Amino acid sequence: MGTDRRLPSQRDVSAVLNPSSTVKIAEATRRRVWAAAEELGFRPNEMARSLRSRSSNVLGLVSSEIATTPYAVAIIKGAQEAALARGMMLLIIDTDGAPEITDDALAAMTRWRVEGLILAADHHRAIDPHATGTPTVLVNCFAADGSLGGIVPDERQGGRLATETLLAAGHRRIGFINGPDDFPASTGRLAGYLDAHRAAGLPVDPRLSRTGDWWQESARGATSELLGLDDPPTALFCANDWMAMGAYDAIRERGLGIPDDVAVIGFDNRIEIAAHLSPTLTTIALPYREMGRRAVEYLVADGPATDLVPCPLVPRQSVRAPS
Amino acid sequence: MGTDRRLPSQRDVSAVLNPSSTVKIAEATRRRVWAAAEELGFRPNEMARSLRSRSSNVLGLVSSEIATTPYAVAIIKGAQEAALARGMMLLIIDTDGAPEITDDALAAMTRWRVEGLILAADHHRAIDPHATGTPTVLVNCFAADGSLGGIVPDERQGGRLATETLLAAGHRRIGFINGPDDFPASTGRLAGYLDAHRAAGLPVDPRLSRTGDWWQESARGATSELLGLDDPPTALFCANDWMAMGAYDAIRERGLGIPDDVAVIGFDNRIEIAAHLSPTLTTIALPYREMGRRAVEYLVADGPATDLVPCPLVPRQSVRAPS
DNA sequence: GTGAAAGCGCTAACAT
DNA sequence: ATGTTAGCGCTTTCAC
16 A cells, blocks of 8 residues: 555645646646645635735726626626636726715725726716825826826727717718717717728718717607708717617607618617617627726736727617628 | 924824724823824825734625626625724625635635635525535525525515505506516515415415516516406516516507506516516615625624515506405 | 645734 | 733744
């Protein structure tokens, strides 16, 4: 019975259980350790591990009002996925937008010695970031002073894609109902609308652009005006799905059909709306999950300072397929 | 110049910075410690603290598909709030419903030595919980074998409240469009519907109850049938907001008005729908945030084994105010 | 290849 | 009221 009955030392156990250890351990020892760990249900204590190795393997995510906003949660989800895939923990705190909670959250992150910090916002906007000693990425927001890298949706590409989708379906007069000027989403989506026209060699009729307030009613009015023009648009690009919903109302009021009389494309892909209007709404999605994922990559691999994530098309019924 | 220049010992620092310490420290020492901590930006290392004190001050929340479901996120939010208020960290992992991720999540929770575990589901249902060595609460779900305490919405009280709201508005014939039988939400809401009738001394006309599939179309059909009856209902209780949306369609098709010809009440308070229909939808809210909050209380204070959280009314325009 | 020993940053028990 | 010391559960030298 040549079985070695001595206990492996602590060091061996550590090396076996720790995939990242470089220490060489005999196969026999490995097996004994695994078997014992299995039998005892042993789980290494992460606190002790972190303390000793002076690396917590923890990333922090502090978000403002994300967890209360139906869709932006996907940012958290994406970050979570990426972190777990790398064997890291994600510490998440949502602040509801309250500054004192943000301070507390940041303090907590420091006490837990997070190795990187993700600051995320519920909608694309500028923020005034606290300086912490920790590597930090911004998601869905950017530093007003440009001091920090930010991962944001490529609004311009999205606006262009929306417009091109309409162009591809044969439309030549495309109305645009935008949000207020002071949102990055508005300026970006407008730029994309213009880009698409330019690329197609088509003139832009300024009378076809209106500004709404992101809400349904404003777009209903704007759509009515647009449809009342001598040479009305045959398609409408609404800068968000709520406004697309308002456009639907106005189009129906005139007894017109979607997509045959007027095609409509939205932005944001709020599926509770987009997938349930009739006809269902073709729209551009905000790549939240991907943004969360990239935030983690950025922190661990030191990615680019600013990252524009493309917004994909979600084709549904409100735009005819190209012929 | 009586200033004491000696450094306070480690023990004093620990006692001062630790609110829960019972050790008595002189006021002068306290001040010196605070000042130094402030100046150095000192933040105690939570890992070391947890390791030594053999208590992690961490709670774990593992949820299935919550972070991808627009509203149930509020469970996480509520739990977060309550945990932070008690100075505890909440470790959150959403599993997307995949069993192997759940196992990983549970293993991670163990390695971080969580002192309590919250298992949450995206909709009210029975689950088959893993046994872990850690105190566990279920939220929005219950153990099929009754082995674990669960915090769930009081569907029955909600169904009763919905029905009573209609009764209070003067309605006597109330249609009920329920979800499929095999959901706790369906059986509970039906029981509440019956309760309200019984309490009001009103008979229940079985022809007024229909079963939908939670989706808009099914309720549209059911509503049409109901409205085609010789003695049609003057009010409709739809077991969720999507179905209320379908009821709206059917009511409009008949040229009837809401709430004057037919009142409608929904359930779930999916605000993206409820607040944006016209007229806006009166509905019953699921108390997700409160449920998350209670889960934490349960774990730290050893609350009741099963907890039914009341569902509040959210009055909007689809039911006339009581006269 | 393996074992022994030190020490991460704290808290708690024991002295003074 | 304050200082000293041991040790939480690991990882990492360092000697063998």
